[in-house]
Amino acid sequence: SFLMAPQLPQAALAQDELDASPRSRRRSGRSASPTKPGRGDKTPSRNLGGEKVQTAVRLRPFLTTELVKVTSSPIAPAWPAWPAWERQSSPSSHVRSCVEMKPNGHGVVLYDPEKPHQPGREFECTYAFDSSQPQSRDYADQSTIYNCLGADMVMHGTTGYNCCLVAYGQTGTGKTHTVHGDWQSQDQRGLLPRIAEGLFERLASLPAGDTGRVRISYIEVYNDRLRDLLCTTAITARSEYDGSPRLSSPRTPRADPHKFASGGGGNRLEVRTHPEVGVYVENLQELPVENLRDVARHVARGERAKKVERTTMNDRSSRSHTIFSFKVELRGAAQHNSLSNMQIVDLAGRENEQTSECKDERFRELRYINRSLFELANCIFALCDGNREHVPFRNSKLTMLLSDSLSSNSRTTLLATLTPSPKGFDENILTCRFLESTGRITTQPVVNRFAAAEVAKHLQDEIANLQSTKVEDEIISMRLTLLRQFSLVWAEEERRGSDQAPDEVDVVQGACRQVSQGLQSASQHLGRLELKNRMASEALKEVGSKLATLQHSLRAKGGIIRPASPVTTVRSARSDGEGDTLRRSLGLAEAGRRLSEEKVGTLRLLRLS
Numbered sequence: 001s002f003l004m005a006p007q008l009p010q011a012a013l014a015q016d017e018l019d020a021s022p023r024s025r026r027r028s029g030r031s032a033s034p035t036k037p038g039r040g041d042k043t044p045s046r047n048l049g050g051e052k053v054q055t056a057v058r059l060r061p062f063l064t065t066e067l068v069k070v071t072s073s074p075i076a077p078a079w080p081a082w083p084a085w086e087r088q089s090s091p092s093s094h095v096r097s098c099v100e101m102k103p104n105g106h107g108v109v110l111y112d113p114e115k116p117h118q119p120g121r122e123f124e125c126t127y128a129f130d131s132s133q134p135q136s137r138d139y140a141d142q143s144t145i146y147n148c149l150g151a152d153m154v155m156h157g158t159t160g161y162n163c164c165l166v167a168y169g170q171t172g173t174g175k176t177h178t179v180h181g182d183w184q185s186q187d188q189r190g191l192l193p194r195i196a197e198g199l200f201e202r203l204a205s206l207p208a209g210d211t212g213r214v215r216i217s218y219i220e221v222y223n224d225r226l227r228d229l230l231c232t233t234a235i236t237a238r239s240e241y242d243g244s245p246r247l248s249s250p251r252t253p254r255a256d257p258h259k260f261a262s263g264g265g266g267n268r269l270e271v272r273t274h275p276e277v278g279v280y281v282e283n284l285q286e287l288p289v290e291n292l293r294d295v296a297r298h299v300a301r302g303e304r305a306k307k308v309e310r311t312t313m314n315d316r317s318s319r320s321h322t323i324f325s326f327k328v329e330l331r332g333a334a335q336h337n338s339l340s341n342m343q344i345v346d347l348a349g350r351e352n353e354q355t356s357e358c359k360d361e362r363f364r365e366l367r368y369i370n371r372s373l374f375e376l377a378n379c380i381f382a383l384c385d386g387n388r389e390h391v392p393f394r395n396s397k398l399t400m401l402l403s404d405s406l407s408s409n410s411r412t413t414l415l416a417t418l419t420p421s422p423k424g425f426d427e428n429i430l431t432c433r434f435l436e437s438t439g440r441i442t443t444q445p446v447v448n449r450f451a452a453a454e455v456a457k458h459l460q461d462e463i464a465n466l467q468s469t470k471v472e473d474e475i476i477s478m479r480l481t482l483l484r485q486f487s488l489v490w491a492e493e494e495r496r497g498s499d500q501a502p503d504e505v506d507v508v509q510g511a512c513r514q515v516s517q518g519l520q521s522a523s524q525h526l527g528r529l530e531l532k533n534r535m536a537s538e539a540l541k542e543v544g545s546k547l548a549t550l551q552h553s554l555r556a557k558g559g560i561i562r563p564a565s566p567v568t569t570v571r572s573a574r575s576d577g578e579g580d581t582l583r584r585s586l587g588l589a590e591a592g593r594r595l596s597e598e599k600v601g602t603l604r605l606l607r608l609s
């Protein structure tokens, strides 16, 4: 019921509440959340049709592997002159970043390493975080990301808004680093632990009399199949299966990968839609949590179960998409109960299939990842076109799960991660295009208010409704409707039969053919019934003669002699043994024969008419 409640009776948002939200404060020019000095205050546009999805990019530092590879690459010496962004270069003198942050903090410029004289391509976004050089004045660390994006989510989630943050980007560009980081380290913790901490801090400071409850869920989408990462059995299945570095020893036997791939182990989750609730996941566990430690414990179990593998692009590459949700229920004075859903989505990273070094199972996973991200992009483009009726959300599990966050009641942020490596230029371009398109989408966030009594009544109505619906009834009424339609069509054809126009002849002839086919099958049915009838008569005769023999022997022994009607025999005989059984079957056979005779009579009449 907790699952169903969030989008029940929704109240439109009062203007004063809108004004109290951090996004609207940004809109009105006041500072929303603490940011690093030098970061300007961007006003996200909002039109009358809803609120624009907020966009952000984060540029990670060079990885040592990229420095080594690029230094020895023949491309580097071929670049004749370095443009102004040379100062963005990495510590290695031979490797330059192909990404520059715009000075206003709300966009990036991407430079094509093969065309160094050409101007860069510019992309706009709400926030541009430069995390490439820790020494830099504008360096965006984990706390900066939280202060700009996560703190807003906490604020919205605890005022009754659904909100969602999606991390998107090429494999190895820092999505998981941004979402999770290092849970053990105060500085390196990512968005998720910080949001959890912020959430419980806020709930602890609620006014006296108000209470808050939090439940969490954790879904994995692996090869377009869903798994509950908080379900213990699923975790056992995974730990047996993949030998994740943090779980297994080299001696751990690997289970059959197809067992997992085909959905073995764990709950079977299904994405469903409900006209009032929207999208929900059937069988998903939602665990109550009371503090950061609870969340950390469950997430640690989920992370062990998650599908992570070493690839050439990333030592710990997520091979699945994950969706972590906080369901926040606030109860206060009757008017102020609210339910909200806060989603944090860590997408698996895209990779070029032509240039990828992934093989076998890794390549198969990559195809699923790319396919689902392709479907996601299709949905984004359809939403940008304003064609909300035909958004292909149903083409993949991932898009179904994200459909509400991208198109209806949610305050949504897309965080795109970029690599500074020139080798990632093409993928960076694709990422930024996706980012810009997503930034054009609008959603319709509202406060999810509810009155407890209304929710209870709604659920009771729903149950009563379900209980009163019998499948058989539906089938019968469908058949009745069909029969009525058929008789109407037939009557119409009959009426036209005498004076049909030449072009109607074919129609009527077709109908006649159908009727004669129907008669033919009725006639066959009649034949079968007549055969059954004959067999029933013979059986009746045989049983009658057996009964006569029995009566004869009873008379000889001085027993009760009864007159001969087989039906009365069945009704009145109460003696045990063979006679009793025979009488009973005789009665049944007789009853069957009569039924058959009646049917035969009816069918004969039909045939004659």
Ligand SMILES: Nc1ncnc2c1ncn2[C@@H]1O[C@H](COP(=O)(O)OP(=O)(O)OP(=O)(O)O)[C@@H](O)[C@H]1O
Pocket: 059, 060, 061, 063, 131, 169, 170, 171, 172, 173, 174, 175, 176, 177, 178, 314, 316, 317, 318, 319, 347, 348, 349, 350, 417
């Ligand atoms: N902002 C950052 N600062 C320092 N290191 C980073 C940063 N972002 C990413 N990294 C490092 O880059 C590597 C890849 O990061 P991560 O695993 O988060 O990428 P990803 O986008 O989630 O990849 P995949 O899609 O393959 O799962 C990791 O070693 C991570 O520590």
